[in-house]
Amino acid sequence: MVSEIKECLFEGETDLPEDTPLYRYLSTNSFLYLVEFKRLLFTRITSWKDSFEGSRYTFLSKAHKQSEFPERSKDDFYAMCWSLQTDDSRLFQEVADYEKAVKEIQRNGSAAMWESYCKNGGVRIRTSRGKLDRLFKSKIADCQLFRGRVYYEPADSWNTTIKAPTLISTLLHKRVSFRHENEYRYMLVPDRTLSQPVIAVKVENIFDLLDEILICPATSRNKWISRTLYHIGVDLTINKENNYCINSKDNGRFCIISQLYASISETVGYYDMI
Numbered sequence: 001m002v003s004e005i006k007e008c009l010f011e012g013e014t015d016l017p018e019d020t021p022l023y024r025y026l027s028t029n030s031f032l033y034l035v036e037f038k039r040l041l042f043t044r045i046t047s048w049k050d051s052f053e054g055s056r057y058t059f060l061s062k063a064h065k066q067s068e069f070p071e072r073s074k075d076d077f078y079a080m081c082w083s084l085q086t087d088d089s090r091l092f093q094e095v096a097d098y099e100k101a102v103k104e105i106q107r108n109g110s111a112a113m114w115e116s117y118c119k120n121g122g123v124r125i126r127t128s129r130g131k132l133d134r135l136f137k138s139k140i141a142d143c144q145l146f147r148g149r150v151y152y153e154p155a156d157s158w159n160t161t162i163k164a165p166t167l168i169s170t171l172l173h174k175r176v177s178f179r180h181e182n183e184y185r186y187m188l189v190p191d192r193t194l195s196q197p198v199i200a201v202k203v204e205n206i207f208d209l210l211d212e213i214l215i216c217p218a219t220s221r222n223k224w225i226s227r228t229l230y231h232i233g234v235d236l237t238i239n240k241e242n243n244y245c246i247n248s249k250d251n252g253r254f255c256i257i258s259q260l261y262a263s264i265s266e267t268v269g270y271y272d273m274i
Contacts, residue, residue, distance in 0.1 A: 002140045005133055005186075008148030008169045016149075018130030021106070021211070022082040022184055025117035025124050028225060034125075035232055039200040040135075042078035042188045045171070047197055050178070052155070057170045068167045069189060077171060078188040078199050082132075083113065083181055084149070108260040109214055112180040118216040121225030123233065124258075126212040132186065135209065139201050143190045150183035152176045207236050211249060217260040230257055 007015045026034065033039065045053045057074055069076065085106050092098040109124050118124075129147075136145055146168055155175045164170050171187055188199060203209050213233040218226040233255030237247045247254050257264050 042199040124214040217258040
């Protein structure tokens with residue numbers, strides 16, 4: 001098993017606390033896969049839509065004629081992306097306004113992220129950095145594992161990239177156009193080259209791992225999908241012995257429908273636009 005997860009920190013940064021919430025937006029298909037097969041997936045970074053992923057690692061490893069992973073290419077790196085769902089405090093004059101903004105994003109989700117990942121319905125799941133660390137340490141073997149906050153910069157600005165403390169830290173650099181993702185990334189490097197494009201991590205109990213399921217905002221075209229996903233999320237809270245639903249965890253609602261676009265009643269069974 002992996003004995004250590006190495007954090008990639010830039011100068012002046014400190015590691016995130018274990019209880020830091022991490023969020024992930026999943027399409028309907030991806031969420032159903034998680035519920036049915038109980039797997040989280042690391043995917044090869046070169047399979048992502050952004051063709052620039054890993055390009056800085058390749059360039060700098062060749063430029064300096066050295067590598068932390070000899071004879072490996074960017075095809076040997078897998079990653080799993082989460083979101084911090086925060087905002088830049090410098091955009092707000094008052095601390096209270098910043099805190100309200102973060103709470104609103106965490107409560108309703110990001111419109112840009114819903115549009116990017118859940119156009120046809122989906123969910124946002126929430127867990128914590130500590131829970132993911134413990135899961136990966138217990139379930140992953142024969143690899144090295146890294147994690148860190150993604151840094152966003154203009155595509156033609158290399159200053160921070162070159163100053164990255166380690167070569168693998170360059171995999172945490174992304175173009176500024178993706179800033180809305182506010183990404184926190186886990187990166188997996190197998191001890192040998194693998195042929196499969198994904199690496200699955202078994203989740204024994206989804207309810208234990210997740211702290212919240214937020215359903216994509218209901219719209220006229222995907223309202224029935226939102227209702228179905230809501231039922232699936234609520235089903236995870238059913239007490240199997242006594243057959244009753246609690247739909248809560250740690251004194252908070254576990255499965256919620258986002259109120260981003262309109263007020264929605266969350267009565268179990270059906271809901272209607274108010």
